[in-house]
Amino acid sequence: MAKLKMSALLLFAMVALHCGISESMDSIQGNCNDVIRLPCKATDRTKKYRYVMWYKTERVPIIKKKKGEYTHYNFTSVSLGEKEALELRNVQPSDSGVYKCYLAADVGGQNDESFISLNITECLYVSTVYPTDYPSATIPTDACPAVEELTVSWAVLGLSLFSIGKIILCIVTVGVCDRVIFSTARRKQEVRGSKTGTSSSWKD
Known part of the structure; x- marks a missing residue:
């Protein structure tokens, strides 16, 4: 009976923690091929840390900064800006997801992390004679409306x-x-x- 209560308490704690993270998670909307800046909220709480590490979906490493040196992990179009913000260039719909900023504390300190969600709209490539009719569409530069006429x-x-x-x-x-x-x-x-x-x- 005691084990059953303990399992129920652990399950409740995990659900509460997950709901707390989901409720406090910021979300950013972006368009295809934009430059997106994801802030690291953990830097507002932790000023001293050994290194900063950005992940996607908590498992895929993106970039690491330690003592001014950068390490990229299969993500070349990224960089770190002010307050360790993650800058993504030429974003695509596949870049949508949850990102984590992890701060590794000094010895004796406490690690910190923050999450942020990114949603990128689908890329549109529409060639038309009247481009003003589609203000949200991206028109290729090699389009030739005269040929269509x-x-x-x-x-x-x-x-x-x-x-x-x-x-x-x-x-x-x-x-x-x-x-x-x-x-x-x-x-x-x-x-x-x-x-x-x-x-x-x-x-x-």
Whole structure:
């Protein structure tokens, strides 16, 4: 019975701690390709520490600063700013998540940490003739609206040329067929005429 009560108390303490962290956690919204600055709230409570370490989802190390020396962990587009704030450049939706700032205290001191949530919107790439209609869209620099305007004209011109080509081909085909038929009929007539002349001369 005593073990059951102890387990219940531990579970309640863990839930309360998790809820306390979730309620006190700040959240930052950002757009695709922005430069985001995540503050380290732990520096407001702890002034002396051996090093600072930033994590993503508490497990993935990002950057470490110790005695003025920096160590990057597979995150190249990051740096530390004022009061150990984490600066992320050219952020993407995959950068969304929970970040932790960890301060390792000096000997005899107490470590401290703070959490912050980041949410990055999806990247939009829309090419349009009227970019003012989409103020929130990111339009690529290589977009060519003039090409889109001429698409219908080129299609009509292409269909017209194709139709004219078919008409010319039909006229040529009919002319060739007429000549072949005329030549064949003339040859048959000549053959018949020659046979008639041969037979009549044989009777005479």
